[in-house]
Amino acid sequence: xxxxxxxxxxxxxxxxxxxxxxxxxxxxxxxxxxxxxxxxxxxxxxxxxxxxxxxxxxxxxxxxxxxxxxxxxxxxxxxxxxxxxxxxxxxxxxxxxxxxxxxxxxxxxxxxxxxxxxxxxxxxxxxxxxxxxxxxxxxxxxxxxxxxxxxxxxxxxxxxxxxxxxxxxxxxxxxxxxxxxxxxxxxxxxxxxxxxxxxxxxxxxxxxxxxxxxxxxxxxxxxxxxxxxxxxxxxxxxxxxxxxxxxxxxxxxxxxxxxxxxxxxxxxxxxxxxxxxxxxxxxxxxxxxxxxxxxxxxxxxxxxxxxxxxxxxxxxxxxxxxxx
Amino acid sequence: xxxxxxxxxxxxxxxxxxxxxxxxxxxxxxxxxxxxxxxxxxxxxxxxxxxxxxxxxxxxxxxxxxxxxxxxxxxxxxxxxxxxxxxxxxxxxxxxxxxxxxxxxxxxxxxxxxxxxxxxxxxxxxxxxxxxxxxxxxxxxxxxxxxxxxxxxxxxxxxxxxxxxxxxxxxxxxxxxxxxxxxxxxxxxxxxxxxxxxxxxxxxxxxxxxxxxxxxxxxxxxxxxxxxxxxxxxxxxxxxxxxxxxxxxxxxxxxxxxxxxxxxxxxxxxxxxxxxxxxxxxxxxxxxxxxxxxxxxxxxxxxxxxxxxxxxxxxxxxxxxxxx
Ligand SMILES: Nc1ncnc2c1ncn2[C@@H]1O[C@H](COP(=O)(O)OP(=O)(O)OP(=O)(O)O)[C@@H](O)[C@H]1O
Ligand SMILES: [Mg+2]
Numbered sequence: 001x002x003x004x005x006x007x008x009x010x011x012x013x014x015x016x017x018x019x020x021x022x023x024x025x026x027x028x029x030x031x032x033x034x035x036x037x038x039x040x041x042x043x044x045x046x047x048x049x050x051x052x053x054x055x056x057x058x059x060x061x062x063x064x065x066x067x068x069x070x071x072x073x074x075x076x077x078x079x080x081x082x083x084x085x086x087x088x089x090x091x092x093x094x095x096x097x098x099x100x101x102x103x104x105x106x107x108x109x110x111x112x113x114x115x116x117x118x119x120x121x122x123x124x125x126x127x128x129x130x131x132x133x134x135x136x137x138x139x140x141x142x143x144x145x146x147x148x149x150x151x152x153x154x155x156x157x158x159x160x161x162x163x164x165x166x167x168x169x170x171x172x173x174x175x176x177x178x179x180x181x182x183x184x185x186x187x188x189x190x191x192x193x194x195x196x197x198x199x200x201x202x203x204x205x206x207x208x209x210x211x212x213x214x215x216x217x218x219x220x221x222x223x224x225x226x227x228x229x230x231x232x233x234x235x236x237x238x239x240x241x242x243x244x245x246x247x248x249x250x251x252x253x254x255x256x257x258x259x260x261x262x263x264x265x266x267x268x269x270x271x272x273x274x275x276x277x278x279x280x281x282x283x284x285x286x287x288x289x290x291x292x293x294x295x296x297x298x299x300x301x302x303x304x305x306x307x308x309x310x311x312x313x314x315x316x317x318x319x320x321x322x323x324x
Numbered sequence: 325x326x327x328x329x330x331x332x333x334x335x336x337x338x339x340x341x342x343x344x345x346x347x348x349x350x351x352x353x354x355x356x357x358x359x360x361x362x363x364x365x366x367x368x369x370x371x372x373x374x375x376x377x378x379x380x381x382x383x384x385x386x387x388x389x390x391x392x393x394x395x396x397x398x399x400x401x402x403x404x405x406x407x408x409x410x411x412x413x414x415x416x417x418x419x420x421x422x423x424x425x426x427x428x429x430x431x432x433x434x435x436x437x438x439x440x441x442x443x444x445x446x447x448x449x450x451x452x453x454x455x456x457x458x459x460x461x462x463x464x465x466x467x468x469x470x471x472x473x474x475x476x477x478x479x480x481x482x483x484x485x486x487x488x489x490x491x492x493x494x495x496x497x498x499x500x501x502x503x504x505x506x507x508x509x510x511x512x513x514x515x516x517x518x519x520x521x522x523x524x525x526x527x528x529x530x531x532x533x534x535x536x537x538x539x540x541x542x543x544x545x546x547x548x549x550x551x552x553x554x555x556x557x558x559x560x561x562x563x564x565x566x567x568x569x570x571x572x573x574x575x576x577x578x579x580x581x582x583x584x585x586x587x588x589x590x591x592x593x594x595x596x597x598x599x600x601x602x603x604x605x606x607x608x609x610x611x612x613x614x615x616x617x618x619x620x621x622x623x624x625x626x627x628x629x630x631x632x633x634x635x636x637x638x639x640x641x642x643x644x645x646x647x648x
Contacts, residue, residue, distance in 0.1 A: 210414055212446065
């Protein structure tokens with residue numbers, strides 16, 4: 001198991017270099033000089049030349065790229081042009097906000113999505129099944145920025161119950177977290193429903209009933225355990241997406257998370273911050289994907305036995321032990 | 325006379341498939357006495373599993389429904405029992421060995437847990453004691469008790485079938501329903517499993533309803549035989565009756581289609597044609613279409629049951645005193 005984790009982390013390295021190369025090139029080849037954005041319109045040509053010199057901006061592409069990688073490996077992601085702070089500090093300052101918001105949104109989405117999904121599978125074609133189907137359809141097709149704006153108009157402007165922006169009390173979390181959760185909630189609900197519908201028709205569910213087991217335990221212990229893997233995938237990838245893609249919602253609700261940080265950095269051609277931010281998000285997403293795979297092994301004994309070092313299995317069953 | 329443990333009277337079961345109604349069981353009556361073994365024989369789709377599931381009250385609803393008749397267990401009508409009362413009976417008084425061992429076990433739970441589950445449901449004992457009992461059961465069916473915490477995918481098909489049997493017998497049921505317990509297994513394992521069932525039956529004085537389409541298996545284990553065709557019992561009697569004087573043309577046909585080593589017949593004589601579509605059963609005898617002796621009267625109305633010798637019932641117009 002540990003060997004597997006180590007291997008997966010090693011495999012992240014080329015991915016990260018690739019991600020860096022792409023963002024680096026995009027920043028390099030996109031029009032506009034950072035100096036123009038950072039120093040403002042009043043800056044003279046000499047000022048700009050000095051700025052470029054100080055930040056190493058007039059060296060060749062490859063040299064800059066390699067330098068960046070070498071520094072990054074040592075934990076140095078450069079200095080933000082705008083604040084003159086190390087990039088890593090800015091990221092670490094804004095990431096917890098995004099993390100917290102995404103976590104609240106995902107927990108809400110998963111708990112409600114699974115509950116409604118299980119109910120609609122067990123009571124297929126009932127009122128609640130049809131009703132949640134419509135909700136889910138709306139949920140996946142709503143553009144989130146529009147949903148956010150509508151919620152602000154309703155709950156902040158018209159009703160005045162909840163604050164429209166910022167993040168200073170628990171009330172501030174409700175609207176953005178709810179908006180962020182919508183897609184995941186709908187996806188989780190639908191995945192739970194279809195996966196459960198399949199599981200409750202399986203023979204082992206009938207075996208469990210034939211033991212005299214109560215319906216609740218039959219559904220939750222026998223059917224749900226078998227239905228849970230695809231739900232974990234949906235919830236996990238949705239969470240990874242929230243961590244990296246909350247930029248729009250953070251902008252709508254003026255929240256200083258990492259999404260907004262990166263978007264603002266792009267607007268000012270603050271290359272070190274963009275690169276550092278995106279790299280950070282990429283690492284976070286990869287780690288979550290790794291986590292999903294580990295949870296898979298935790299839940300499913302068949303997958304678990306693939307990780308364990310084949311030996312023990314081979315001696316016992318002789319066959320079937322596929323070793324990866 | 326010993327006690328009647330199971331009495332099925334005029335049982336009707338239907339499945340709805342879209343607009344069609346599948347008439348799977350059409351007026352079956354059977355009795356089974358304490359300690360006795362009854363073989364229920366018929367080709368695929370005859371309604372054997374449906375009959376068995378009706379006894380457990382586990383017909384999936386929808387699409388299935390028991391539309392008529394009664395099932396008495398020790399004199400009590402199971403149709404009138406509440407779901408909670410049925411749960412006390414399932415796995416405890418009446419157990420079922422399911423047809424397909426490959427899918428009958430939950431892949432997410434260790435086999436020990438799955439055996440212990442039924443023990444814990446019906447006996448007030450601790451988790452550890454239930455687990456000990458599970459290991460004991462595994463030993464009884466011929467699997468090392470030490471493998472209790474392994475998962476179904478680590479066992480072969482024959483071992484899985486043994487575990488399914490261990491689950492069914494863990495609480496000493498009075499009535500065991502074995503639905504084709506050997507069809508999924510190869511011939512040597514088949515013999516072992518049959519012997520095992522036979523031994524356990526004697527040990528626990530269990531009554532057995534053995535479902536199969538294999539007349540050889542019945543001859544080994546059962547004392548009475550019922551031949552089922554298109555959801556009806558066409559012939560019923562002791563092993564001797566059926567094997568020495570098969571009387572219904574369908575029964576005779578079944579015997580014709582197994583090779584007999586003592587005779588110099590070199591070809592099997594399979595019954596020509598197929599069972600009628602259970603959505604469109606004919607008005608008269610369901611077998612008429614395939615019967616070499618059928619006449620016009622056969623297609624008009626169904627024959628009554630005739631007792632051609634004490635305890636040997638046949639449902640064919642030949643014996644109803646009518647001329648063809
Ligand atoms: N869940 C279901 N929905 C619709 N029709 C069903 C269902 N289960 C069984 N049937 C139908 O009922 C009839 C009897 O099926 P059953 O499973 O009882 O047959 P069987 O005698 O056990 O056959 P086999 O030997 O293949 O196991 C078949 O025509 C089958 O198509
Ligand atoms: Mg069957």
